[in-house]
Amino acid sequence: MLDITNFVSLLIALLTMFWIAMRAKIFSKKRYPPGPWGIPLLGHLHLLGDNPERKYLQWWQRYGDVVKIRFGSWNAIVVNGYDTIKDVAERKDDVFSGRPNFVTQVVLREAFGGIEALTFVNFSPKYLQLRKRTATALRSYLSKCEYCPEDLFREEAEKLTEKLLRYPSDDAVSVVSDVELAVVSVLYQMLYGKGKESEIAPHLNSIVETTATFNKFVGSGNIFDVIPWLQYVMKGKVEQFKEAVLSTDWITKAKIEEHRLSFQKGQTRDVLDALCDLSADLPSCESVDSVSSLHLMYQVAALQGAGFDTTSRTILFIILYLIAYPDVQERVQKEVDDVLGSSKIVKWKDRDTLPYLNATIYEVMRKTTVVPFAIPHYTLNDTELRGYDIDKDTVVFLNLHSVANEKSFWGDPENFRPERLLDEDGMLDAEKCSHIMTFSAGRRRCVGDVIAKMNIFILITTLMQRCSFKKADGHDVDFEPVRSLVLSPKPFMVNVNRRY
Numbered sequence: 192m193l194d195i196t197n198f199v200s201l202l203i204a205l206l207t208m209f210w211i212a213m214r215a216k217i218f219s220k221k222r223y224p225p226g227p228w229g230i231p232l233l234g235h236l237h238l239l240g241d242n243p244e245r246k247y248l249q250w251w252q253r254y255g256d257v258v259k260i261r262f263g264s265w266n267a268i269v270v271n272g273y274d275t276i277k278d279v280a281e282r283k284d285d286v287f288s289g290r291p292n293f294v295t296q297v298v299l300r301e302a303f304g305g306i307e308a309l310t311f312v313n314f315s316p317k318y319l320q321l322r323k324r325t326a327t328a329l330r331s332y333l334s335k336c337e338y339c340p341e342d343l344f345r346e347e348a349e350k351l352t353e354k355l356l357r358y359p360s361d362d363a364v365s366v367v368s369d370v371e372l373a374v375v376s377v378l379y380q381m382l383y384g385k386g387k388e389s390e391i392a393p394h395l396n397s398i399v400e401t402t403a404t405f406n407k408f409v410g411s412g413n414i415f416d417v418i419p420w421l422q423y424v425m426k427g428k429v430e431q432f433k434e435a436v437l438s439t440d441w442i443t444k445a446k447i448e449e450h451r452l453s454f455q456k457g458q459t460r461d462v463l464d465a466l467c468d469l470s471a472d473l474p475s476c477e478s479v480d481s482v483s484s485l486h487l488m489y490q491v492a493a494l495q496g497a498g499f500d501t502t503s504r505t506i507l508f509i510i511l512y513l514i515a516y517p518d519v520q521e522r523v524q525k526e527v528d529d530v531l532g533s534s535k536i537v538k539w540k541d542r543d544t545l546p547y548l549n550a551t552i553y554e555v556m557r558k559t560t561v562v563p564f565a566i567p568h569y570t571l572n573d574t575e576l577r578g579y580d581i582d583k584d585t586v587v588f589l590n591l592h593s594v595a596n597e598k599s600f601w602g603d604p605e606n607f608r609p610e611r612l613l614d615e616d617g618m619l620d621a622e623k624c625s626h627i628m629t630f631s632a633g634r635r636r637c638v639g640d641v642i643a644k645m646n647i648f649i650l651i652t653t654l655m656q657r658c659s660f661k662k663a664d665g666h667d668v669d670f671e672p673v674r675s676l677v678l679s680p681k682p683f684m685v686n687v688n689r690r691y
């Protein structure tokens with residue numbers, strides 16, 4: 192309980208903070224973007240409620256493309272709409288390409304002995320080096336890998352199909368863990384090499400479990416990131432978080448060591464081989480301008496972390512939309528039957544011949560935008576945006592969800608209509624698809640986008656060739672997502688039927 196003295200002290204502290212904020216606002220010559228009124232300490236967090244996407248859309252309507260908010264202790268802006276987000280993400284001076292030094296990042300950096308994941312590294316010469324080499328490694332994996340990546344994606348898609356078809360067709364089943372296992376299995380073998388199912392199974396389970404614990408812990412935003420001083424009050428929680436993120440580190444370490452010993456120049460068994468090759472000219476120790484060879488190889492962990500939830504959640508949302516819109520599912524299946532029949536295996540080059548299926552995948556990506564505000568960006572210097580001043584050290588949320596809901600472009604963004612992405616000849620409309628910003632844009636755009644698209648296309652086509660999904664009787668379809676770092680569908684039940 193607060194006694195009267197404490198209450199008065201608290202009141203004085205709040206009023207002082209309010210006065211400082213007002214004085215800064217009144218006397219500042221700067222023209223900051225408009226935004227809602229916040230309160231000390233929390234800023235605008237209390238206003239976001241249980242649906243931040245909806246609140247940000249309301250603020251977009253009210254204040255425009257650039258909205259100033261306070262994210263707990265941080266100055267922040269929310270950037271809305273395709274044109275303004277593109278401007279920010281593609282700025283030549285990269286002033287918006289930083290990442291904030293949130294407590295989560297500090298804890299991760301400490302836990303991994305100074306090594307940082309590409310996803311969270313602030314913009315710097317080191318970031319550029321990591322980004323360029325990681326992107327090159329992914330490209331060389333796709334073009335040079337001894338075991339064709341497409342075969343890997345297809346093999347896992349077929350395994351998943353077989354598994355789902357083993358469920359009695361009358362049973363209401365959840366497909367979440369099967370889809371998760373298929374995705375983590377692809378990622379694992381893509382990064383670390385082909386492995387026998389029985390040998391890699393414990394690793395896969397461990398990665399899935401760690402991700403679940405991590406998400407539970409972090410929820411839809413780590414409280415320490417918002418109010419950094421809480422880390423000193425809740426030390427136990429910080430330690431738990433460290434433990435959670437370190438629990439699969441032994442797998443990464445063991446795989447790096449294995450690859451270091453067995454790597455031969457000119458061979459690409461997996462992404463780690465490609466990274467190994469590209470790390471040959473890097474120093475063994477970290478320096479100011481250069482990452483170490485170990486740092487580059489450790490990026491497999493970043494790819495694992497960034498690729499798993501995003502891909503599996505997207506696939507689950509696609510299945511959810513297919514059961515909610517049986518007419519769309521039938522049209523997808525008819526297209527697959529006409530182009531591939533029941534047994535011809537699908538290849539990535541077939542994608543142009545399956546425009547409706549692709550339009551369905553893109554439309555689900557638009558409707559769900561599973562990482563709605565991207566990963567927070569950060570300003571590196573004072574700058575200007577749409578006539579407003581933006582200070583150095585401002586957290587920048589790219590509201591990708593706003594792009595998916597831009598009425599002026601989509602007309603009826605609230606409706607699920609895959610055909611909106613087809614042109615007059617029934618082909619995929621590239622211009623409209625490029626307006627779907629699920630993978631963000633510019634310098635920090637998702638580095639795994641091509642791999643994600645290939646994997647999802649091959650998996651959904653294989654499933655549609657052989658299975659039909661139906662909403663299980665007595666179970667409703669709910670599109671409202673579960674909010675975490677990545678949005679996911681609420682648990683849902685389906686019947687899986689064999690088509691042939």
Ligand code: HEM
Pocket residue numbers: 309310311322493494495497498499501502505561562565566567568589629630631632634635636637638639640642643
């Ligand atoms: C449907 C699947 C996926 C979606 C929706 C997705 C979405 C995103 C988004 C929105 C960002 C943040 C971009 C920004 O901050 O502006 C991102 C970053 C990133 N993604 Fe993905 N992603 C997916 C799959 C993957 C896969 C499969 C990989 C790895 C193989 C991957 C690796 C990364 C990495 C490393 C970054 C950080 C890039 C950087 O900061 O430079 N993602 N992704």
